[in-house]
Amino acid sequence: MMEKYGRVYKIWFGVNPWIVVSDPALLRKLAYKCVGKPASMSEYGHVLTGENYEIEQANAFVASGEVWRRGRRVFEASVIHPTSLAAHLPAINRCANRFVTRLAQRVAAPAAEPGAGGKDDGHSGGTGNDGGGAGFDFFAEVGSYTMAVVGEVAYGMDFGTIEEGGGASGAGRAAASNSASADGSSSSSSSSSSIGQQLQDAAMTSFRCLQVENATKYLPLRVMFPWARPLVRWLATHFPDRAQREHMAARTQIANISRLLMERWAASKKAAAAAAGTGGGAGNAAGAGGDRAGGFKEVGGGISSSSFMAAMMEGRRGAPQEERLSDVEVIAQSFLFVLAGFETSADTLALTCYLLATHPEAAARLVAEVDAVGGRELTAELLAEGLPYTEAVIKEAMRLYPPVPYLLRQAREDLDLGKGMVAPKHSYVVLYVHSMHLNPDVWPHPERFLPQRFLPEGSAAFGPADPGAWAPFGIGARMCVGHKLAMMMAKTLLVRMYQRYRVALHPSQPLPLRMKAGLSRVPLDGIWLTLTEREAAAAAVAVP
Numbered sequence: 001m002m003e004k005y006g007r008v009y010k011i012w013f014g015v016n017p018w019i020v021v022s023d024p025a026l027l028r029k030l031a032y033k034c035v036g037k038p039a040s041m042s043e044y045g046h047v048l049t050g051e052n053y054e055i056e057q058a059n060a061f062v063a064s065g066e067v068w069r070r071g072r073r074v075f076e077a078s079v080i081h082p083t084s085l086a087a088h089l090p091a092i093n094r095c096a097n098r099f100v101t102r103l104a105q106r107v108a109a110p111a112a113e114p115g116a117g118g119k120d121d122g123h124s125g126g127t128g129n130d131g132g133g134a135g136f137d138f139f140a141e142v143g144s145y146t147m148a149v150v151g152e153v154a155y156g157m158d159f160g161t162i163e164e165g166g167g168a169s170g171a172g173r174a175a176a177s178n179s180a181s182a183d184g185s186s187s188s189s190s191s192s193s194s195i196g197q198q199l200q201d202a203a204m205t206s207f208r209c210l211q212v213e214n215a216t217k218y219l220p221l222r223v224m225f226p227w228a229r230p231l232v233r234w235l236a237t238h239f240p241d242r243a244q245r246e247h248m249a250a251r252t253q254i255a256n257i258s259r260l261l262m263e264r265w266a267a268s269k270k271a272a273a274a275a276a277g278t279g280g281g282a283g284n285a286a287g288a289g290g291d292r293a294g295g296f297k298e299v300g301g302g303i304s305s306s307s308f309m310a311a312m313m314e315g316r317r318g319a320p321q322e323e324r325l326s327d328v329e330v331i332a333q334s335f336l337f338v339l340a341g342f343e344t345s346a347d348t349l350a351l352t353c354y355l356l357a358t359h360p361e362a363a364a365r366l367v368a369e370v371d372a373v374g375g376r377e378l379t380a381e382l383l384a385e386g387l388p389y390t391e392a393v394i395k396e397a398m399r400l401y402p403p404v405p406y407l408l409r410q411a412r413e414d415l416d417l418g419k420g421m422v423a424p425k426h427s428y429v430v431l432y433v434h435s436m437h438l439n440p441d442v443w444p445h446p447e448r449f450l451p452q453r454f455l456p457e458g459s460a461a462f463g464p465a466d467p468g469a470w471a472p473f474g475i476g477a478r479m480c481v482g483h484k485l486a487m488m489m490a491k492t493l494l495v496r497m498y499q500r501y502r503v504a505l506h507p508s509q510p511l512p513l514r515m516k517a518g519l520s521r522v523p524l525d526g527i528w529l530t531l532t533e534r535e536a537a538a539a540a541v542a543v544p
């Protein structure tokens with residue numbers, strides 16, 4: 001698009017021009033200038049109907065003004081502040097170790113066809129799966145890790161997704177959720193699965209319904225004719241199509257579980273206070289939550305005091321009225337944590353592994369770096385300073401495959417775009433990050449995977465002409481507040497996984513890679529990998 005139309009161009013959606021910008025300097029200027037997300041931003045991915053209206057409007061991703069500031073502040077306290085981040089590390093390490101242990105089941109498992117467990121989505125044919133060897137869809141699987149981290153960091157809960165997602169059903173269930181379902185059957189998980197698994201399935205359903213080809217048919221009408229919004233909402237409410245039904249059910253489920261977790265937190269605090277009052281101590285302060293009753297269990301003897309939920313709930317006490325989060329806001333930020341943290345992080349990990357599997361030299365260098373770490377504890381310092389190549393690999397993967405390819409804004413005033421172009425007040429502005437990442441004037445050989453761009457050794461030859469041209473986490477005041485947590489999650493897993501396994505692309509992987517677009521951009525057919533225990537592989541080589 002950029003080659004054809006330039007760094008600034010206009011697309012007409014119905015009666016609205018959307019101005020697409022991929023020039024780094026202009027993109028940055030606009031990101032700071034139009035801090036405003038569009039009014040009713042929550043409706044640009046879906047048509048919002050049903051009971052969650054208040055919650056959907058209050059989450060920090062879409063909110064503005066004081067509600068946004070309050071929400072953003074609590075995220076910052078919990079996942080940006082170095083002390084809080086360091087407090088989350090044991091949980092991240094725990095989840096990574098458990099996930100890597102569980103991957104051992106995949107080493108010997110028979111290959112499954114892409115899309116197995118779900119209806120054929122019409123895209124997975126001709127994959128060349130040879131039926132032999134152990135192959136599995138890592139993208140589907142790694143979501144159990146990212147959701148487990150969300151469970152622990154956001155709530156201090158063991159969501160059970162890692163163990164539950166294992167065995168034969170895990171990838172199949174995930175694939176089913178991803179590719180369901182022409183017959184209208186819901187992809188939501190059964191009521192017998194854990195809360196974490198239900199959240200994971202609901203989040204996957206929501207992301208699937210945000211993809212262009214799976215979205216409700218009312219969405220284009222909503223976007224093209226904003227003035228017809230009440231009519232489109234009325235139609236979507238009274239005559240919902242399958243995508244609309246599934247999407248709203250999934251989001252309601254996430255909101256309901258977020259509410260339940262908030263209530264659970266309050267109940268456990270009350271029980272702790274009562275126990276302390278009767279001399280019973282706080283040892284079993286979790287109330288009924290210490291076991292799997294209710295579908296989840298608390299880790300460490302109660303909801304973690306460093307969790308995001310604790311930060312929100314404790315932060316309300318003694319705070320001036322205007323800074324206190326309402327119950328709706330607590331549920332909204334909790335809802336957002338699940339949606340913002342889960343799929344983006346899984347996508348990043350899956351595509352990083354894909355790129356390593358297709359670039360053996362880069363993989364060998366990464367393996368050498370993670371091997372040098374050995375069994376040492378992964379501290380915040382080590383993750384920040386001690387893994388430069390691993391970090392460069394992740395950054396390069398996110399340049400080539402940013403999970404969020406564009407940022408949507410609305411002009412608050414007439415905006416000067418240079419060269420005589422003006423974006424009129426109220427027009428929509430698309431800050432097209434992905435296009436900026438692939439701009440040959442900014443990135444030498446933009447289509448090539450060159451992690452050394454991000455290292456002193458390669459920055460002169462391959463680094464960006466504009467240092468602000470890398471923006472997979474966004475730019476400006478609305479930049480991702482979870483970026484440090486996401487990098488920690490990714491590095492921790494890569495270290496432990498590549499220390500233990502040799503990772504290769506499975507022959508069933510359809511190539512070239514096909515991506516599907518929506519609010520996020522994910523691999524259409526998944527990422528099919530083969531794992532070999534490195535010790536076993538080394539022993540086999542050593543045998544004459």
Ligand code: HEM
Nearest residue numbers: 060061340341344345348404407473474478480481482486
């Ligand atoms: C690799 C993983 C991730 C990617 C690529 C990513 C990407 C992004 C991007 C591009 C934005 C800005 C959107 C815009 O400006 O319109 C954003 C916002 C946000 N992200 Fe992330 N994100 C990731 C992980 C996370 C995690 C783990 C959390 C959990 C705390 C999180 C929480 C948020 C929140 C709360 C916002 C809204 C910030 C605001 O509007 O003030 N993200 N993310």
